[in-house]
Amino acid sequence: MTWIKATFISLILLGILIISAFFIWLAPVGAGYTAKIMCSAIFVNGLPSDRARDEDILADNSPLLSLITANVDLRHQTVSAHAFGFRKRIAVYRPNLGCTLSDDASRVEQLRSISPLVRPIPAQPLLTASVPGTINRRAFNNILSDAMDEPGPHVSRRSRAIVVLHQGKIIAERYAPGINATTPLPGWSMAKSVFNALIGRLQNEGVIPDVNTPVLINEWQAQVSDPRAVITYDDLLRMSSGLAFDESYWNPLSDVVQMLFIEPASAGFAVSQPLEHPPGTFFAYNSGTTNILxxxxxxxxxxxxxxxxxxxxxxxxxxxxxSAVIETDQDGYFIGSSFMHATARDWAKIGQFFLQDGVWNGERLLPEGWVDYSVTPAPAAPNGTYGAHWWLELPGSPDNDGIPHEDGPSVPGDAFFALGHDGQSISVIPSKDLVIVRLGLTRDRSAFDLRHFVGSIATLFPDTVADNSETTVGAQSTDQVAK
Structure with a gap:
C-alpha cells in the first residue's frame, strides 16, 4: 500500500506543478497571444469574431489556447483574454497603429488617446492585364486553383489570398471566402523586408550615411566599454549581430515569444540582449534585430x-x-519583426518595388545598388540562404525535412523572398518579371509546398530581357485599373 500512496502523492504533486506552470508561464502567453491576434484579425483585418477565434487562434494550434477566454468589445475596439479569470491581457485597436497589447486597463486608456493623424494617401491602384497569350492558361489556372484548395479532407492549407504580377500588372488574383482585394492581412516576418526598405529610404534621404555605420542605440553607446556599440546596420540586416536571442516559437519562455506577447517594450527587450558572438561573424535568424532597427x-x-x-x-x-499599418508596443515602437498588415495587392507592391530596383513611378527611392546589396548573401549565412532581411532560398518540400531538393519545378536562381509565419510569402523573380504573393493561415507545413507553387508558375513564363529599372507602376495605361 505504501507504493500506492507514494504514487498518488506524486500524481498530486505533478498536477500541482502542471497547473502552476500553466498559470505562471503559459497563461500569460496564451492570453497575450489570444488578445493581440484576435484584436488584429477583427479590427485590422475585418474578420468576424467567431472566425478570428476559430481560425486565427485555435486552428491547428496548441490545445491549451482553448483554455483562454476572450471577450470582444466592439464599441471600444478592444479584446481582453484571460485564463479562468487570471492573467488578463488586453489589446486595443487604434487607427493607423493597429492593435497594441497591454496588461493594464489604465494604460489602455492612455494608448487609446494616442492615434496619429496621417495625411490621406493618394490611390495608386495596380494595373491589370490579361495572362500573356504565350502562357499555358489552363496550367496556370490549375496551379492557382490547387493552391486555394485543400490537400485533403482536413482543412489545413487555408490559403487566403494570391496575387501574381507580371511586368508590374496584376494578371491573376484569388481570395478565400470572406476575404477580398481590400482585406488587410498579416505578413508576420515579411515586415522585416519592409524594414529593409525603410532603412534604404533613410539612407537615400541622407539620414543614415552608410550601412556599415554603428547603429544608433542610446543604451549601447552610453558606455564606452559596451561591446554592442560597434554593431552596424549591416550586421542587423544580415542577421549577424552576435546578440543572444532564442527564436523558438514553440517555447513560451523563448525570447521571441516573450518579446511579442509578454514584454511591454519589444524594442527595449531586444536592445537589452547580451552579445554572444563578435558582430558580423555568426549568422542567427533573430526577430529582435528588426525591432532594434x-x-x-x-x-x-x-x-x-x-x-x-x-x-x-x-x-x-x-x-x-x-491599407498598410505597422503595429506598435506599449512604448509606441513599431514591432517591425512581425506585426504589419496590408492587402495582398499592397504586399505585392513591396515585391514590385524591389523588382524595379527601388524605383517607383520613375523616381528613385532606394539608393543605387541597394537591391543588389539586399540580395547578396550574408557572409556568415550558411549556403548563401539569406541576404539583408530578404531570403535568397525557399525551404525544400514539406515532406523532405526542409532540405532544398532537385525534384519538381525549379525556382529561378535570381529569385528572392520575403517570408512570414503561417505561410506568408512574397516571391520576386526578376528574370521572369514576376511577383507572386501568397497569404494564408498554414500551420501544418505539409499542407502547402511553397517551393513547388512558385516553381510551377515560374516555369510557365519565359525569361525576360527587359530593363525593369525604368518601369513606372501606377502610371496611366490603356489596361484596366484594379479597383
Whole structure:
C-alpha cells in the first residue's frame, strides 16, 4: 500500500506543478497571444469574431489556447483574454497603429488617446492585364486553383489570398471566402523586408550615411566599454549581430515569444540582449534585430511624432499603400519583426518595388545598388540562404525535412523572398518579371509546398530581357485599373 500512496502523492504533486506552470508561464502567453491576434484579425483585418477565434487562434494550434477566454468589445475596439479569470491581457485597436497589447486597463486608456493623424494617401491602384497569350492558361489556372484548395479532407492549407504580377500588372488574383482585394492581412516576418526598405529610404534621404555605420542605440553607446556599440546596420540586416536571442516559437519562455506577447517594450527587450558572438561573424535568424532597427529609426527621427509618420511618409505614401499599418508596443515602437498588415495587392507592391530596383513611378527611392546589396548573401549565412532581411532560398518540400531538393519545378536562381509565419510569402523573380504573393493561415507545413507553387508558375513564363529599372507602376495605361 505504501507504493500506492507514494504514487498518488506524486500524481498530486505533478498536477500541482502542471497547473502552476500553466498559470505562471503559459497563461500569460496564451492570453497575450489570444488578445493581440484576435484584436488584429477583427479590427485590422475585418474578420468576424467567431472566425478570428476559430481560425486565427485555435486552428491547428496548441490545445491549451482553448483554455483562454476572450471577450470582444466592439464599441471600444478592444479584446481582453484571460485564463479562468487570471492573467488578463488586453489589446486595443487604434487607427493607423493597429492593435497594441497591454496588461493594464489604465494604460489602455492612455494608448487609446494616442492615434496619429496621417495625411490621406493618394490611390495608386495596380494595373491589370490579361495572362500573356504565350502562357499555358489552363496550367496556370490549375496551379492557382490547387493552391486555394485543400490537400485533403482536413482543412489545413487555408490559403487566403494570391496575387501574381507580371511586368508590374496584376494578371491573376484569388481570395478565400470572406476575404477580398481590400482585406488587410498579416505578413508576420515579411515586415522585416519592409524594414529593409525603410532603412534604404533613410539612407537615400541622407539620414543614415552608410550601412556599415554603428547603429544608433542610446543604451549601447552610453558606455564606452559596451561591446554592442560597434554593431552596424549591416550586421542587423544580415542577421549577424552576435546578440543572444532564442527564436523558438514553440517555447513560451523563448525570447521571441516573450518579446511579442509578454514584454511591454519589444524594442527595449531586444536592445537589452547580451552579445554572444563578435558582430558580423555568426549568422542567427533573430526577430529582435528588426525591432532594434525600429528603435534606431526612432532615435534618428528626433521625436515620437515624426517617428510614427516614417513608414507612411517614406514608403506607404510613395507606393500608394493605403491599407498598410505597422503595429506598435506599449512604448509606441513599431514591432517591425512581425506585426504589419496590408492587402495582398499592397504586399505585392513591396515585391514590385524591389523588382524595379527601388524605383517607383520613375523616381528613385532606394539608393543605387541597394537591391543588389539586399540580395547578396550574408557572409556568415550558411549556403548563401539569406541576404539583408530578404531570403535568397525557399525551404525544400514539406515532406523532405526542409532540405532544398532537385525534384519538381525549379525556382529561378535570381529569385528572392520575403517570408512570414503561417505561410506568408512574397516571391520576386526578376528574370521572369514576376511577383507572386501568397497569404494564408498554414500551420501544418505539409499542407502547402511553397517551393513547388512558385516553381510551377515560374516555369510557365519565359525569361525576360527587359530593363525593369525604368518601369513606372501606377502610371496611366490603356489596361484596366484594379479597383
Amino acid at each position: 525600429s528603435a534606431a529609426i526612432r532615435n534618428l527621427s528626433g521625436s515620437m511624432r515624426r517617428y510614427r509618420h516614417v513608414p507612411f511618409d517614406l514608403l506607404f505614401r510613395p507606393l500608394g499603400m493605403r
